[in-house]
Amino acid sequence: LALALSRPRGEDNIISEEEAAQYDRQIRLWGLDAQKRLRGSRVLLVGLRGLGAEVAKNLILAGVKGLTLLDHEQVTEESRRAQFLIPVDADGQNQAQASLERAQLLNPMVEVKVDTDAVESKPDDFFFQFDAVCLTRCSKDLMVRVDQLCASRNIKVFCGDVYGYHGYMFSDLGQEHHYVEEKPKVVKGSNEANDGPEAKKGKVDPNETTMVKKTISFCSLKEALEVDWTNEKAKSSLKRTPADYFLLQVLLKFRTDKGRDPQPDSFAEDSQLFLQIRDDVLETMGLSSELLPNTFVSYCFSEMAPVCAVVGGVLGQELVKALSQRDAPHRNFFFFDGLKGSGVVDYFGSK
Amino acid sequence: MAQLVGPLRKELADSLSSCRVLVVGAGGIGCELLKNLVLTGFKNIEVIDLDTIDVSNLNRQFLFQKKHVGKSKAQVAKESVLRFCPSANITAYHDSIMNPDYNVEFFRNFQLVMNALDNRAARNHVNRMCLAADIPLIESGTAGYLGQVTVIKKGQTECYECQPKPTQKTFPGCTIRNTPSEPIHCIVWAKYLFNQLFGEEDADQEVSPDTADPEVAWNPADAAARATASNKDGDIKRVSTKEWARSTGYDPVKLFNKVQLFKDDIMYLLTMDKLWKKRKAPLPLDWTEIHQLESSQEEAFGTGLKDQQVLGVQGYAQLFHRSVETLRSQLIEKGEGAELVWDKDDPPAMDFVTAAANLRMNVFSMNMKSRFDVKSMAGNIIPAIATTNAVIAGLIVLEALKTLNSDFDQCRTVNLQCCSFHVGVIGLVQILTLAVFAFDCLRNVFPVIGPSVQVSMKTTSVSNNNKFLSDFGIRNGSRLQADDFLQDYTLLVNLIHSEELEKDVEFEVVGDAPDKAPVSSVPEEGKNIANGNKDSAQPSTSSKAAAEDDDVLIVDSDEEPSSSTMETSLESSNRKRKHHDADTDDAASKRKRLDQQPADDDEDIIALD
Numbered sequence: 001l002a003l004a005l006s007r008p009r010g011e012d013n014i015i016s017e018e019e020a021a022q023y024d025r026q027i028r029l030w031g032l033d034a035q036k037r038l039r040g041s042r043v044l045l046v047g048l049r050g051l052g053a054e055v056a057k058n059l060i061l062a063g064v065k066g067l068t069l070l071d072h073e074q075v076t077e078e079s080r081r082a083q084f085l086i087p088v089d090a091d092g093q094n095q096a097q098a099s100l101e102r103a104q105l106l107n108p109m110v111e112v113k114v115d116t117d118a119v120e121s122k123p124d125d126f127f128f129q130f131d132a133v134c135l136t137r138c139s140k141d142l143m144v145r146v147d148q149l150c151a152s153r154n155i156k157v158f159c160g161d162v163y164g165y166h167g168y169m170f171s172d173l174g175q176e177h178h179y180v181e182e183k184p185k186v187v188k189g190s191n192e193a194n195d196g197p198e199a200k201k202g203k204v205d206p207n208e209t210t211m212v213k214k215t216i217s218f219c220s221l222k223e224a225l226e227v228d229w230t231n232e233k234a235k236s237s238l239k240r241t242p243a244d245y246f247l248l249q250v251l252l253k254f255r256t257d258k259g260r261d262p263q264p265d266s267f268a269e270d271s272q273l274f275l276q277i278r279d280d281v282l283e284t285m286g287l288s289s290e291l292l293p294n295t296f297v298s299y300c301f302s303e304m305a306p307v308c309a310v311v312g313g314v315l316g317q318e319l320v321k322a323l324s325q326r327d328a329p330h331r332n333f334f335f336f337d338g339l340k341g342s343g344v345v346d347y348f349g350s351k
Numbered sequence: 352m353a354q355l356v357g358p359l360r361k362e363l364a365d366s367l368s369s370c371r372v373l374v375v376g377a378g379g380i381g382c383e384l385l386k387n388l389v390l391t392g393f394k395n396i397e398v399i400d401l402d403t404i405d406v407s408n409l410n411r412q413f414l415f416q417k418k419h420v421g422k423s424k425a426q427v428a429k430e431s432v433l434r435f436c437p438s439a440n441i442t443a444y445h446d447s448i449m450n451p452d453y454n455v456e457f458f459r460n461f462q463l464v465m466n467a468l469d470n471r472a473a474r475n476h477v478n479r480m481c482l483a484a485d486i487p488l489i490e491s492g493t494a495g496y497l498g499q500v501t502v503i504k505k506g507q508t509e510c511y512e513c514q515p516k517p518t519q520k521t522f523p524g525c526t527i528r529n530t531p532s533e534p535i536h537c538i539v540w541a542k543y544l545f546n547q548l549f550g551e552e553d554a555d556q557e558v559s560p561d562t563a564d565p566e567v568a569w570n571p572a573d574a575a576a577r578a579t580a581s582n583k584d585g586d587i588k589r590v591s592t593k594e595w596a597r598s599t600g601y602d603p604v605k606l607f608n609k610v611q612l613f614k615d616d617i618m619y620l621l622t623m624d625k626l627w628k629k630r631k632a633p634l635p636l637d638w639t640e641i642h643q644l645e646s647s648q649e650e651a652f653g654t655g656l657k658d659q660q661v662l663g664v665q666g667y668a669q670l671f672h673r674s675v676e677t678l679r680s681q682l683i684e685k686g687e688g689a690e691l692v693w694d695k696d697d698p699p700a701m702d703f704v705t706a707a708a709n710l711r712m713n714v715f716s717m718n719m720k721s722r723f724d725v726k727s728m729a730g731n732i733i734p735a736i737a738t739t740n741a742v743i744a745g746l747i748v749l750e751a752l753k754t755l756n757s758d759f760d761q762c763r764t765v766n767l768q769c770c771s772f773h774v775g776v777i778g779l780v781q782i783l784t785l786a787v788f789a790f791d792c793l794r795n796v797f798p799v800i801g802p803s804v805q806v807s808m809k810t811t812s813v814s815n816n817n818k819f820l821s822d823f824g825i826r827n828g829s830r831l832q833a834d835d836f837l838q839d840y841t842l843l844v845n846l847i848h849s850e851e852l853e854k855d856v857e858f859e860v861v862g863d864a865p866d867k868a869p870v871s872s873v874p875e876e877g878k879n880i881a882n883g884n885k886d887s888a889q890p891s892t893s894s895k896a897a898a899e900d901d902d903v904l905i906v907d908s909d910e911e912p913s914s915s916t917m918e919t920s921l922e923s924s925n926r927k928r929k930h931h932d933a934d935t936d937d938a939a940s941k942r943k944r945l946d947q948q949p950a951d952d953d954e955d956i957i958a959l960d
Contacts (some may be wrong), residue, residue, distance in 0.1 A: 020656050024407045028727060029495050029734035032656060050390075054741065059415055059735040081357065084386050084435045102435075106413055164358045264355040302358035305390035309383065309745030317496075317738040341749050 010076050013219035015039075019109065023063055031182070034324035035063065035318055041323040042066040042129065046119045047136030048095045051162045053083035054312025055134055055319070056103050059110075062320050066111040068130070070102065071096035072118040078264075124149050129275035132156040132323055134315065137261070139253040140225065147221040154324040159221065160315045163251050163261065164300040164337050165338035169327060170317055172218045179325045180211040218332055219349030225249065231284040238287075242344045244335035245289050246291050250278045251300065262301050271297045299339060307338040314343070359392065366755060367392040371460060374398040375448050375477055376467030377424040379735055380491055381743030382414040384467055385428055389436040391748055397461070399444040399453075400425040405696075426793065449476050458484035463754060465489045465747055467651040469733075471516065478503065478511035487754045489747050496735045498743035502750050525564035528557060530626055534712055534720050538728050541707035542693060545700065549678050549691040560620045617714055633714045658723040664713050671706035674699045695730030704729050 015023075015032065019039075027035050041064045045056055048071040059067055073079070073095050080086045085099035089282050094116045104112045119135070120142055127133055127150055135158070137141050147157045151174050160169040185208040228234060254259055254270075254277050262270040274297050312335050321327045336343045356364035374384055374392055377400035388396055397767070401426050404415045414431035415424070423445035431465065432441060448453075449472070458464065458480050468474050474490065481503065482490040488503040490511055503510050526532070527540050543556035617635035622626070664669070677699035682689050693700050701722065709719040726732065 014654070016658060017657075018878070020658070021406045022409050024410070025732070026410050027656070028723075029730060029736060032654075032659065036654075058738050058741060058756055061410055061413060063410075078357070082390065084390060088435070105416055107409075108417075264357060269356050298355070298360070299358075301355055304358045305628045306387050306745040306748035309387050309741050309748075313738040313741035313745065316741070317736075320738070338749055341746060 007199025010312040012101065019063070022107075022109070026062070030320075030324060030326055034320075034326045036318065037324045038063050038065075040065055041131040042068075043319065043323070044068050044070060044127065044130045044133040045136075046070045046134065046138060048083070048085070048099045049079055049137060050308035051160055051167070051312050051315075052136045053085045053099065054308050055136070055160070055316050056085065056099070056313060057106060059319060060103060060106045060112065061237060062316070063107065063324065064110055066113065067103075068113045068115055068116040069096040069099055069152075070117065070119055071099075072116055078302070082305070082308075095241050107184075127155065128153060130155060132158065132319055134158040134160065134319060136160050139256055141256070143219075144222045144225075150274065151175075151218075151220060156319070157221070157317060158315060158322075160311055161248075161251070162311055163247070163301040164298075164302060165304050165307055165340070166247055166300060167307045167336045168244060168248050169315045169318065169334040170221060170224065171310055171322070171332055172221055172236050173216070173322055173329055175217050177216050177218065177322070177325075177329065179216070179327065179329070180213055180323070182209045184208070185210045189349060214328070216331065224332060224349040225252075230295075234283065238291075242335045242337075242346060243291055243296075244337060244344070245333070245346070245348065246285075246287070247284075247296060248335075249299070250281050250292065253281050254276050264301050267301065270301070274300065277308065304338050307336060310336050310338070310343070356392070363752065363756070364392050367752075368394045370462045370755060371395040371397070373461045373464045374459070374467055375464065376400055376410075376442075376469070377414075377428040377474070378408065378467060378469065379411050379737075379740040380493060380744050380747075381424070381467035382412045382428055383737075383740045384465060384747055385414070385432050385441075386750075387744050387748045389439045390433055391752075394438070395440045397442040397444070398425050398428060399446055399448050400428075401445065401447040411735055411740055413737065448473055453480070453481060455484045458486055461486055463487050463489070463751055463931055465751065466491060467744075468492075474511055481505070489750050489754065491667065491743050491747055493735065493739045493743050495735070496739055498739050500743060500746045500750055502754055504754070524555075524557065525561050525566065528559065528561040529564050529620060529623070530566070530630060531711065532630070532713050534708070534717055534725075535728055537708040537711040537715070537717070538704065538725055540711055541704040542729060545691075545693050545703055546705055549682060550693060551690050557790075559688070560616055560623070562623075564626070566626055602698070631716050634716065636668075636710060636714060656723060658726070659721045661719050661721045662709070664710070667706045667709040667719070670702050671710060674702035674706060678703060695726055695732070701726060701729070738792070 006339050015035065019035075020027070023035055043059055043064050043066070045052060045059070045067060048056065048069055052069075052071070055071060056067060061228055071094065075086055075090045075095050075098050076092050078089060078093065079095060080088070082100070084101040086095070087098065087102070090098035094114075096114045100112060100114050103109075119138060127146060133146060133150060133155060136148060138146075138159070143159050147159075149159045151172050156174070156177075157172040158169065159171075161167065169326060229238070251261070254274060257277065258270075258273070262274060275294060278296075282289050282291060311334075314330070315338070318330055318334075321329050330345045331347055333346050333348060334343060335346065354361040355787060359367070370393065372388065372395070374381055374388070374396060375398075377385070377398050381398065381400065385396065385398060400423070402420055404412070404419045404424055404427060406417065406420055408415060408424075410416065414428045419427045423443070425443040425445050429441045429443040432439060464477065464481050464486055466477055469492075478488065478490070482505045485505050488511075489500065490503055491500045492498065501511075522536060522539060526536055531537050531540065540558055543553075544558045546553060546556055547558055617633050620633060621635075639723075678691065679700070681691060685691075690699070693704070695701055705722045705725045708725055712719050715876065720728075726766060922923070
């Protein structure tokens with residue numbers, strides 16, 4: 001079984017002195033090979049609000065080849081306060097465009113581009129130019145569509161959102177994602193004549209490590225979101241299932257129905273609607289409304305900056321892992337509850 | 352129905368905009384933290400960092416750009432944050448938090464302190480200051496992919512120092528000098544060599560063969576004999592490495608051939624044949640011989656970083672030669688009596704250690720290491736990335752929100768009684784005597800009958816001891832440990848130096864007395880000797896002078912930075928030491944009693960390791 005690690009995509013294989021100096025502390029962590037793969041990767045990032053800005057920062061600092069910031073929305077006071085890339089006088093401008101200058105300054109060695117179109121309007125082949133896509137603030141239908149057309153072409157797909165104190169990340173790295181893990185090498189004692197019994201015989205040598213190749217498979221977003229909860233097996237696993245999974249379903253439905261997320265300005269109206277959608281969604285799944293108590297509502301509005309930082313950090317690192325093909329990826333959801341301060345990795349979909 | 356301001360309930364949003372917070376450190380965690388704080392709605396932030404920006408920071412400290420290299424981190428961080436949040440009220444200090452200007456009063460200005468530090472000394476210091484000021488502290492740290500956040504609140508949680516922390520790994524002298532078996536031993540040796548030749552000579556950093564190594568001798572008596580012999584000889588014959596080097600004009604070839612660098616001293620080591628019975632013996636290198644060999648094919652540059660190349664013996668010999676010459680010039684430039692300080696980012700210093708360590712590795716049959724790897728080990732470099740810091744800084748702010756709501760039970764730490772009780776101000780450690788400290792000061796908390804003191808393993812009688820605390824090496828920030836004889840209770844006392852006590856006041860006690868009274872089998876008698884402690888009176892001593900109440904004071908020296916002016920003024924609850932006459936007979940009589948105690952008080956000392 002030949003495991004084919006894709007070649008480093010870099011046009012040249014040499015790291016410059018400037019890159020070596022700037023990336024020193026991360027090269028010492030994930031190695032030069034991983035850095036080269038990052039350096040050859042092009043990423044599409046959709047949505048430049050709180051979460052998007054965090055992901056953009058993390059990818060740009062990591063040193064990808066190119067990052068395209070795509071967003072069709074305009075800067076509002078609320079959106080400007082949610083992130084740190086947009087200047088204070090940019091109200092009315094396109095969100096991606098307004099973020100460009102500060103994003104580029106984070107790392108001049110990365111090609112940062114802007115696209116002001118709505119992602120729904122993009123043709124299939126638009127996505128094929130990227131090695132990974134990261135979708136935020138997108139509708140469920142759009143995400144399912146993009147996931148379907150990318151996964152088959154070995155383009156890594158990530159989705160993520162932050163709703164108030166809650167956030168999630170999903171990944172689909174394809175049917176066969178190859179990666180390596182660095183493990184310490186076990187050193188065997190030598191049998192040379194002038195060596196006595198060496199103290200280190202058979203011990204793990206902390207100085208030497210070896211790379212172990214692995215493969216893992218992911219299911220589609222569609223499968224992950226369309227788990228059948230009516231069968232017995234699913235029901236028995238309900239206790240262990242994070243409530244955030246159901247919260248996500250409710251919020252995606254809200255987004256589809258209303259064309260936007262719950263807004264602080266219309267708190268009363270949106271809270272009502274949220275509760276109603278919760279009832280509908282859970283009923284359709286054959287589940288009780290008690291899975292998502294009413295208290296959830298007031299903590300789902302806007303984006304909490306620290307929650308964007310946490311989810312953006314995890315999402316950013318998952319992208320780095322996938323692009324560098326190094327270290328075991330999370331499979332396939334990460335949920336973060338900012339009230340409890342708890343993060344959970346869980347798998348949803350066919351096994 | 353709740354009212355929201357963005358994602359936050361209105362009450363919370365309002366309290367955030369009025370509260371004042373302090374961020375200690377503007378590096379990896381600090382940059383992320385400042386950003387999170389302002390975006391969350393904190394308005395009044397002070398940030399302090401003594402460091403300047405380096406190019407290696409730019410992969411994660413995103414508030415800085417290349418053009419800022421060399422500038423103050425705190426200052427640039429503030430400017431960058433103001434660009435996306437001009438309404439934030441930020442004060443930046445390019446300074447060390449351990450500067451006594453940042454006294455307890457300073458800390459009391461804040462509702463919350465958040466650490467974003469990278470060293471233990473500063474963390475210990477901030478911990479103590481926050482305990483003294485009774486301000487919640489959020490402690491955190493990251494390394495590579497790992498990180499953690501802890502909330503510290505006096506009276507509710509453990510403090511940072513409640514749990515012992517692992518100390519930095521050190522190696523025995525004989526391993527470094529005689530029998531290295533791992534690259535790190537050779538690297539440590541090379542750093543010692545640098546100091547012996549170019550820097551501040553340190554008796555603990557010897558590089559020559561160690562004849563006192565217990566493994567050298569075939570029998571123990573022999574080892575003892577060798578040890579005494581070498582000590583005696585040393586004074587007469589042995590010339591310091593630096594003097595020897597100077598005498599040769601820092602000739603690289605002579606250095607190479609002599610100083611265990613790789614020939615003469617190695618041959619001397621070989622004479623200690625017992626060492627090599629079970630180990631592979633070292634192979635000496637000779638300068639001329641190396642260069643007569645056919646030059647081995649240097650590993651092709653390949654696709655790695657230049658620094659990741661591993662050279663051959665000739666390569667490192669040449670690197671050694673070049674770096675010695677460069678360092679020699681640096682010394683000459685600096686003038687008479689100059690000393691160099693090793694710095695991983697100073698190329699010739701790093702070259703020297705790379706070369707010397709590798710040559711030694713070769714002598715001891717170890718695989719040589721690239722400059723990249725040597726730099727990691729020699730420079731204690733901790734790999735770091737943006738995402739770990741981003742996650743941790745996010746968690747810090749979430750903990751901060753809980754802390755401000757006083758939701759300590761929601762916080763991540765365990766409720767334990769804290770280790771520390773503070774003796775706040777000890778005015779002028781140069782003036783306070785051991786006797787006064789032991790009898791008068793500690794008596795506030797602890798009946799002290801016949802205390803003895805162990806300072807650096809030497810027992811000292813306390814009675815009438817007019818030696819000053821400073822004579823024992825006690826200084827600002829020192830921490831003392833007091834145990835009662837039954838080891839039933841341990842008291843940790845933090846000393847903070849001050850020159851701002853009122854006239855006639857020798858010390859002040861800050862903080863609450865511990866709940867648990869020390870074990871005492873004697874009935875309460877006579878006057879309450881407590882000096883204004885909130886707690887009920889400690890039982891006074893009796894004429895029985897029970898031996899079981901002896902206390903042992905152990906001086907625990909902390910790693911304090913060299914820069915510290917000895918001034919801290921503390922405002923504490925106003926407890927003053929009463930004058931001697933006010934204390935009257937109790938003190939006098941007690942002292943008298945103690946003077947009569949036999950000197951073999953000292954027998955009751957608990958041995959320390």
